[in-house]
Amino acid sequence: MSLAHHLGLFLGLCLVLLARLQMARGLANCPTGCECDDDTLMVNCGEGTLDVLPIALNPAIQRLVIKNNKLKTIDSSMQFYAQLTFLDLSFNDMVSIPERSFAYHAKLQELHLDHNKIGQVSNRTFQGLSTISVLNLRGNLIAELEYRTFSPMGKLAELNLGQNRISHIDPHALDGLVNLRVLYLDDNTLTTVPDELTFQALPSLAELYLGTNSFMTIPSGAFQDLKGLTLLDLRGAGLHNISEDALKGLEALRSMDLSDNRLVTIPTAAFQKLGRLEELNIGQNDFEMISSGAFAGLRELRHLELTGAQRLRRVESGAFTGNSNLEHLNLSSNKQLSELPATALGGLPHLSTVVLKANQLSTLDEGLVPWADLQTLDLSENPFVCDCRLLWLRHLLLSRNSSGQYAPVMCAYPSALRDLPLAQLAEPLLGCAHGAASKQAIIGILVVVCAALITTLALLLYTCRRRIRELLKGHSALGRKEREYQKTFSDEEYMARPPPGCGGVHPAAGGYPYMAGHGGSGRPIPVTEL
Known part of the structure; x- marks a missing residue:
């Protein structure tokens, strides 16, 4: 063992004795810019210029927050604070974490190392964290996950690895995380969905975030071992198609995000596996039409977001056949959507919120939905032709004027009525001499x-x-x-x-x-x- 190592141990021992002496006196050295409370055992260091961990804090502290500083690494002084249950070192300049940095932190429950410059972690990095439940490594430079990287953390419930540079995951990288419920792998450089073996090690997983990667497609049965998954986020995953068996095994799924992909059709066949799905976001895709029965398999669907589809022109009659439990429908910001047949939204007795904002609609049929039953309605930013066909809408807006739940409707045509509120126009201006x-x-x-x-x-x-x-x-x-x-x-x-x-x-x-x-x-x- 080198002389330098002996000197380091001796210095560390001296610092521990000094800290314990200060604790015995009821005093702790609180650095400039920090708030130290010996009653609640909390230390919070705001934005500042700390580049090393303080060495003279109360060793009994339980919560330590040093955010937005200039820490470069975790040095040996960390071992002085073995009573920590919460540690936040986010938004610093840490490039690496020495092995066994947390060997003495058996009580630590949350560790936040997000938004640093950490490039590598291994199964030796987190040794000692046997009780930790939350590990946040978001916004670093990690490129791969090695064999059993997180195996020392058997009680881990949430693992955030989003916004890194991960392109490779060892099939056994997540082994041992039998209690993991939330996993973030979004915004990385993955080109394929993680191996089936990876998910087999996560029997308790409930939420999975895989968006902002480059998958293009999903292998058949990729998620079949995630029987308890309730949320799947695949937004911005580069998907061009979803095969019929791609979502096999997700019978318990309640919420799914497929927005911002390259889908040209609604994956109706794949949706047949999702009988309990309640929330779906499928906007910002490349389909031009919503066909009749497009969501037929989603019997429990209650909330549907279909926004920002730049090529969408038409919603066919019976598009939501089989979705009789739908309550919230958002069809906004579809710049070419100009056709909504009278029966396009039929068969939705529980519908309470309709958002048709910023489309290309020039008129609406009075029989499209039971308008008077809606709690929220937004038809703004459409090029409406204000004529006698919209007299019913004028009456509707007037009847709900006091509630503020219905957004105002502005006229685009004819030119004499442009930018005027429909609700304030008299019937003769709409060309209606004897009613609608x-x-x-x-x-x-x-x-x-x-x-x-x-x-x-x-x-x-x-x-x-x-x-x-x-x-x-x-x-x-x-x-x-x-x-x-x-x-x-x-x-x-x-x-x-x-x-x-x-x-x-x-x-x-x-x-x-x-x-x-x-x-x-x-x-x-x-x-x-x-």
């Missing part, structure tokens, strides 16, 4: 139907006027007259006589009523008798 066009059409149809019924009834009355007159005179009088006429007929003639028509005219009489006499002769019946 739909109401006018209904009234017109009713008028035509009524006129047709009246005309038909008049014709019927005119045709049967004589018969009606007979009925009004009463059956008794007619009966007496009929019996008198019957006396002049023989039995055979009477039996052969046809019944009177609607006008009471005998067909053989040439339009005049005759009564047959004896010998076959007849005489005209006087009108008075009729």
